[in-house]
Amino acid sequence: MSGDQISVLAILALVVGLFLWGRWRHDLVAVSALLACVVTGLVDPSQAFQGFGHPAVITVACMLIMSRALQTSGAVEVLARRALPEKAGPVLSLAALMGVGALLSGFMNNVGAMALLMPVGIKLAQRLKLPPGQVLMPLAFGTILGGMTTLIGTPPNLIVAGFRAGLEGGPGPFAMFDFAWIGVPVAVLGVLGIALVGWRLVPKRQPAGMEGFDTAAYLTEARLLEEGASVGKTLGEIEAVLEQSGAQVVGLVRHEMRITAPSLQRVMRAGDVLVIEAAADSLSSVLSSLGLKLEESVRPPAREEADKDEPADAAEAAEGVARPGDHARDHQRGEGQGEHRDEGEADDERPSDKPRGDAAEIALMEVVVLPGSALAGRSASEIGLRTRHGLNLLAVSRQGSRSVERLRAMSLRAGDILLLQGPTAAIAEFASESGCVPLAARDLQIPNRRKAIQASLVMALAVGVAALGLVPAAVAFMGGVLAMLVLRTLPLRMAYESIDWPVIVLLGALFPLADAMQSTGAADLLARALMDWVARGDPVIALTTVLLVTMFLSDLMNNAATAAVMCPVAIGSAATLGVNADPFLMAVAIGASCAFLTPIGHQNNTMILGPGGLRFGDYWRLGVPLEALVVAVSLPLLLIVWPL
CATH class of the missing domain: 3.30.70.1450 (Regulator of K+ conductance, C-terminal domain)
Structure with missing residues (x-):
């Protein structure tokens, strides 16, 4: 074992250990690993930041932006409303909800899909008189399953495609729907299994309390x-x-x-x-x-x-x-x-002496009228809320009584909560001047039919262009982002805000580490040890081992980091055995998308922990059978679709 191999393996072991420990953020650990590789000479300083220009990193950023446009336009909500049955029982309702979540996750960020459908899931739980966790956990798992069906469904798929593109003499990256051959059967059977039986395995718990400020109607x-x-x-x-x-x-x-x-x-x-x-x-x-x-x-x-x-x-x-x-x-x-x-x-078009700014600054915010406020006894028309302050009064929440006046003519009282729309700075200035206290920005998406159609058409066009191979996926989706910004489907500032920068930093920093593992031969060394100690030269056992190890790591650390760490090992394993690398890379993609045992393996699992009233140990009850189902379905399909 050479000195470079010892160095890169030591850095890798430290990185995985810090990921599992969870004390430091994943992006900080990844950047530290990158700098350690530069200091030890494993990565040339001039090549240190090339990972941030990797096509997979660009595509992930573009998908996050386009997903945000689908959310803010109301396109996703229209689909969910039309697809979900109104009076069905638990099995059909859960199947429909998870099906919509899985479908959306195939073409947009699955965290965004979960965020949009979680309020729908909570209302469904109320209608079915079920504990929230028995609806939210199936929904979270459904959105995770849907992500493995397409190239853009989840970052691990893009990472795997990037490693395949880097194989010397290889066929290039995976295409848009190459993942569907395995992902769709797994997702369909997973959704059906959870809807029929799995949701009953989730412990019946009630949330201790919802966070945040809850206003009246x-x-x-x-x-x-x-x-x-x-x-x-x-x-x-x-x-x-x-x-x-x-x-x-x-x-x-x-x-x-x-x-x-x-x-x-x-x-x-x-x-x-x-x-x-x-x-x-x-x-x-x-x-x-x-x-x-x-x-x-x-x-x-x-x-x-x-x-x-x-x-x-x-x-x-x-x-x-x-x-x-x-x-x-x-x-x-x-x-x-x-x-x-x-x-x-x-x-x-509203006349106002307030500085305007572009549409990116428009926000929805709640403010409460304090005792002694200058607003008390006056209406929105009387104070010139639109003409003087550039704000819209969308709604008023008042405990205990209803006004019989028009909204704009309603005399405000101390304790009223106003839902205001306008530039954030203007709302803050108005609240300060008039004796109000801002409570919180409301993440409400007012449906806009024109923007919903634009966002859907641009997304479909970008997916079609990438699927047909006319241009690389990164170029197709960057074109889609540009089209949405030019059409003002999404404000420019919101485009930057929609990017999950820790994930981008994580990916950009880990790609050079993965390259160092391959260039020093450390990945081959790990693969050879894995083959000798576990697989003993059997390709099927080796493939199963790669899948299971990836699934285990994905339950404990970020799925993108898991894919970046396991791809070099998978490629090295295939090279050691002299077999096709495609099924091993696909096994990594599947395993990295199977974080069903803990709330920390995937953001969607974390999101439902509080609202679902769940505990750390509740996930494995449904997660273990589901992961067993994934292994039972995916392994035979891997050997058929991507033969060794």
Whole structure:
């Protein structure tokens, strides 16, 4: 054993030990390992940072950005809402939920897919009267399984494809759907197994408490658009849909007349404004399911000055009675003129003396009105919230009572919680000046049909171009990112914020270490020892060993790091045995995506720990049978699809 081999193996052992210890972040450990390789002469200083330009690193960053665009546009929520059954039992409901999660994870970041579907899973648990963990753990495992079906489904697949591309005289990187031959059967059988039996293995625990500030129901106003799904429906039909999100209609505004107890048989018209009471986290699903748009997004700003002089409509006004001239005034103001504008565009046209900034600065934030605030007793129109401050009042949460006034005319009180939309700096300045305290930025995605279509088409085009091999995957997805930014499907600043920089640093720093393992012969040395001690020259046993070792490491440390460490060993094992390296690399890809035994093996497992009321030792009860199923299904398929 040479000095370089001893050095690189010592660094590798230290890296794996620190990964397992978990005291330091993975990206810090990876950078430390890279610098250690440079200091010991294993990596040339001029080549130290070439890993950050690796196609796999670029593709991961681009996928994170495009996934964020799918999230913020509401495209994913529309798919989930249409695919999930409304009244099915646990088996069918869980199968549908996991199926949607697996499908999404094949084409977007699986952590993003989990974040979007977790509120859906919690509501499903409430409907089925199940502990949250019995829904959230199957959902987490389903999204992890879905990631192994495509090249872009999870970072380990991209890493494996990158190592295959580096093989001398090899066939190049794996194609977009090469992973589907093994990944799809594993994911389908895994989802079915969990839906039929597996979810019952999850311990029945209730969460001790949800973190964060939980407000009461919000009172908000939403307008029916010309092309909206609610036009022509009765109010009763609309309320039946709202009940699924825990929301209700508490009033109707037609021709500026507030009707507090409208008949359920009343037929809705374009331009009607529904006064809806809903939880903050339900606003997005309410709007998308009924084709509504927040009133503040479509109401022309010039109207606000006129609103100051108009008295609020009496709550007890007779139903169906409108003031003379209201219809003409609505026609003049052009109710449809804002229908094709998104929130950012509506704000851009608003007169305000506040500095604007681009759409990237727009945020949704809750603020609470303090006692003695200058807002007490005044309405949004009176304080010029839009015209002077450049902010939209989307909803108001008030404990214990409901106002009978229009949202913009409602007199605010101490203790009211306001959901504001606008630039972060403007919200902070307004809160400071008016005696309010910002609570938290709400991660609510207001559906935008145009952006959802744009994001879906760009993603489909990028996937198609990469799948056909017209250009490398990194180039195809970088083009998709550029298209989304040019079309303003995603604000520029949000593009940078959507990148998981620790993962990017981790990958960029570990690639030179992996290269050093190969160039010094350390990877071959490890592989030879593994073959001699465990496999004893049998390729099938060797393949099984690589799969099991990768699965074990993935349960204890980052899956991308696991793939980067195991790929050189897998390639060395195949070379030692004189067999095809493809099944060994595929075994690494599968094993790195099978973190089902602990909450620390994958971010999706960590996300459900608190909301699901789960404990560290709860995961193996479902994880062990699932990993056994993965091994039983994938090994025969590996030998058939990628013969030795």
